[in-house]
Amino acid sequence: MFELLIYMFENYLSSKSYLDFNNISMELEAAGFDNDDIEEAFDWFSQLKAMSDKIPQAIDAKENTNLRIFTEKEYKKISSEGLGFILFLEQAKVLNSIEREIIIDRAMALNQNIISIDEVRWVVMMALWNNGKENDYLFVEDALYNKDTLTIH
Structure with missing residues (x-):
């Protein structure tokens, strides 16, 4: 399903225009994606949107003082580099604590x-x-495609 999420993001969702889910579903099926995966991907993005819509607009990442202790399940599922990257972004004030939890x-x-x-x-x-x-x-995006040159100024 992860490949489908990337495909949907790159081809449909990043445009932020009106999305006709029925047409997108048909296009994805025609492209060879499994119907169950398509439904899971739409659910995944719907949950992301629902969670994001609940973020108070007044949250300031600079005031972020929450300490996050990862659960055993999170440690087992998310690579240590991935968890480190999330913490790095939070410390760099790219993410606030609510965005961290959504991610x-x-x-x-x-x-x-x-x-x-x-x-x-x-x-x-x-x-x-x-x-x-x-x-x-x-x-x-720069961190994703230029892994060797990631710096913060």
Whole structure:
């Protein structure tokens, strides 16, 4: 399903225009994606949107003082590099604590045993784009495609 999430994000969702889910479903089926995976992917994005819509607009990442202790399930499923990347973004004030929790929730919702650093980066990118944080999205996109040159100034 993860490949389908990326495909949908790159081809449909990142445009932020009106989406006709019936047409998209038919196009995805014609492209060879499984109907169950398509439904799971739509559910995944719907949950992301629902969670993001609940974020208070007044939250300031600079005032972020919450300490996060990961659960055993999170440690087992999300790679240590992925968890480190999430913490890095929070410390760099790219994410606030609520966005961090949304990203962890969406990573845990993926139907696979292990979530790699690249998959975490994609989840972060989709969450930031969905929250209207395009500039931060571009930072993560750079981290995804230019892994050797990631720096914060």
